[in-house]
Amino acid sequence: MATSDYDILIIGGGMVGASLACALGNQPGLRIGLIEATPLGATATPGSAATSMAVPSSYDDRSIALAYGTRRIFEGMGLWPLLADSTSPIKKIHVSDRGHFGVTRLNCADEGVDAMGYVVVSRVLGQMLARALANVPNVDLICPALLTDITINSSGAQIVIDQAGTQRTLTAQLVVAADGGKSAVREHLGIASTTWDYHQTAIITNITPQHNHAQTAYERFTETGPIAMLPMSDNRCAVVWTVASDQAANIMRMDDDAFRHGLQAAFGYRLGKLQKVGTRRAYPLALTAAREHVRPHLAIIGNAAHTLHPIAGQGFNLGLRDVAALAQIVVDARRGGRDIGSMDVLADYADWRRHDQRRAIAFTDSLIRIFTNPLAPFALGRNLGLVAVDLLPPLKHILARQTMGLVGKLPRLARGLAL
Secondary structure, three states, X not given: OOEEEEEEEEEOOOHHHHXXXXXXXXXXXXXXXXXXXXXXXXXXXXXXXXXXXXXXOHHHOOEEEEEHXXXXXXXXXXXXXXXXXXXXXXXXXXXXXXXXXXXXXXXXXXHOOOXXXXXXXXXXXXXXXXXXXXXXXXXXXXXXXXXXXXXXXXXXXXXXXXXXXXXXXXXXXXXXXXXXXXXXXXXXXXXXXXXXXXXXXXXXXXXXXXXXXXXXXXXXEEOOEEEEEEEOXXXXXXXXXXXEHHHHHHHHHOOHHHHHHHHHHHHOOOOOOEEEEOOOEEEEEEEEEEOOOEXXXXXXXXXXXXXXXXXXXXXXXXXXXXXXXXXXXXXXHHHXXXXXXXXXXXXXXXXXXXXXXXXXXXXXXXXXXXXXXXXXXXXXXXXXXXXHHHHOHHHHHHHHHHHHOOOOOXXXXXXXXXX
């Protein structure tokens, strides 16, 4: 049984895990292993199971929203130039409540930035990270490989993996769980999580509207949940339509015309008629938060630590801020001669991230609860709130900073600085 020793073993080679490997892969003397169940560069990603009505085409490329703060992190890692030309900037954000008067409008010019955020095709982001990983000297790509066991003791962590039927044992000072919402690391170590089922399903698709989206992102609240429309290339919009879970199956069975009419009725005509709709996928929505984010020789990041409602596009961006903070903690500890797997070091990471994670969870969860409450006093209150934010620059600035991922103590990477 071969044994390899690493400073850090990252379990999960999705976008968060791969980003951490890229962030740390050039650090002198730091040996990193990245364990992933599927071959890197494959079209499917871990945990990506969904209901699909057809084989996706290029029109149907799935996309992801990157906050302005995420751009800064990629800049600090030296990766943004590899991605910038493939992104669609979000210049404005339009927030409204269907059937009511409230509206809030955010504009990048008011915040002194080029864009509030960016939309990128997930496949393109994954390919960029795969290319970057191929060029970092200190990362061993261990894939495809399945985690079969993990043991943590006072001296470090021991990982058992299965590669094509062969068992391997790997040891490390620090294991980082980046293996998604159904984390095998959490399961093996008996780390509990808190889950809240929203009884909602996100239906994901792309549409082409009649009018130019003018780089505007729309967040439209309805009685069943929000509709997000994000600007993409070729005047497409990425759509996340949140519906009650008991309605999802019927909506997924609709033909394209019926689906388009239903989405039109829910969203309205701010972009004119919806002229083309792509492949649909459906994802049940729940809030999940791990009750422990660190143990000696263990850190949990990304969706393995927290899975959010997709409202406001906070999930991946929160995970990348985990990456930025953990990378800085590890590098600073190494430079100071400290054990990167010690609880003292990892407690610094947990303390640092706790406020941002709680703030993001509270932000997304409260929006869902407030805007899906049908009672008239709630409707009046939330619409007065939208108007107040729109009219009062200090409130608008606070909301914009939260949306852009620029709140709280920022790691060096999140300020666009190298480690």
